[in-house]
Amino acid sequence: MGADAPHLTPPEPTVITVDGRPVLSRADIHEQYGYATSMLERWWKDREDNGHPPVAHRIGNTLYWDAEEWKAWDHQRLNPETAGLANRDQLAARVGLTRAQFNRLWADRDANGHPQPVRTVGRAHTLYWDADQWAQWFERHRENQRAKAEPPPTIAAADDTGPDDEIGPADFARILGLKHPKWVSQSALTPPPGFPEPDAWDELPSGRRRPRWRRRRAQAYADTRHTITPTRTGRPVGSGQRAHPYQGDPRLTLARQVLADRPDAKTSELVEEALKQAGDKTTSARTWTLILKTAREHPEPTP
Structure with a gap:
């Protein structure tokens, strides 16, 4: 090239705009952010779970996304x-x-008012909560727990409750010596042998119903619980005529709830959680593994 030849500069990349806002194709995102095309395709495929921005423009088969929306979504991701x-x-x-401890608070959300998650992210379906909302709730919950731990101000106040007063699942669980009320709540829907039917139901703001029993009936069940023929472990009687193993077994209802509460947990963690919530030492970890397997295969109750 001669000394007088003009100096050539590469042309600026073409920027496509829609209504004055720049948009990016998948190739543009790959060039600017360095993400592999296969990863970008996977994020778009999982958009219902991860909140990926919608398509802003299309030219033929090429999709384009609003550049600022995509940048904000990637930052939040x-x-x-x-x-x-x-x-x-x-x-x-x-x-x-x-x-x-967090998982126990989440499992007991019907009783303690734990906030619902606001977003589920990725293939692992990781749950995310509004951090400020959760912190405010936890402070109120901690104050309520402290207040409950304080002794009653007078003896008369302690005598206000009687055998015919109604109690909820939490008090029923304490009478049975259980750490959590989940087993009691599930048993109200699918009662094991001898379990008392609720005397009343509370309509909760969430739309769910909370059972209540007279204290004397809960105490009577606690006193006779171990003399009642227990629920058989393993496959229920007559399962050959059932749609699947453990159909109608309250343990299957509990297993479905544990899976719904902790979709990203390992099987060993789910078994441990089921053992804690059930408070039933007659069911082995191996049996809970089989029940959880059935819950995965049949996430909804079979009519």
Whole structure:
């Protein structure tokens, strides 16, 4: 090239705009952000779970997304907590809880009012909560727990309850010596042998119903519980005529709830949680593994 030849500069890349806003194709995103095309395709395929922005423009078979929307979504994906969200491990670490303690609060959400998650992210279906909303709820919950731990102000106040007063699942569970009320709530729907029918039901703001029993009936069940023929372990009687193993077994109802509460947990963790919530030492870990397998295969009750 001669000394007088003009100096040529590469042309600027063409920027496509829609209504004055720049849009990016998958190739543009790959070039600007460095993500593999296969990963971008997978994120788009899982958009119902991860909140991927919608298509803003199309030319032939090429899709385009609003550049600012995609940038904001990618930032939130990489930094979910900075966007005001936090998962269970991040929330637990903020207030000094273990993961197991957090999971117990979440499992008992009908009784304690635990907030619902606002987002589910990725193939692992990781749950995220509004961090500020959750922190406010936890402070109220902790104050309520402290108030309950304080002794009653007078002896007369302690005598206000009697055998005909109605109690909920939490008090029923304490009478039975259980740590959590989940087993009691499930037994109200699918009662084991000898379990008393509720005397009344509370209509909760969430739309669910909470059972209530007279204290004397709960105490009577606790006194005779171990003399009643227990539910058989393994496959229920007559299962050959049933649609699947454990159909109608209250343990299957509990297993479905445990799976719904902890969709990202390992089987061993789910078994441990089921054992804790059931409070039934007659069912082995191996049997719970089989029940959880049935719950995965049949997530909805069979008529």
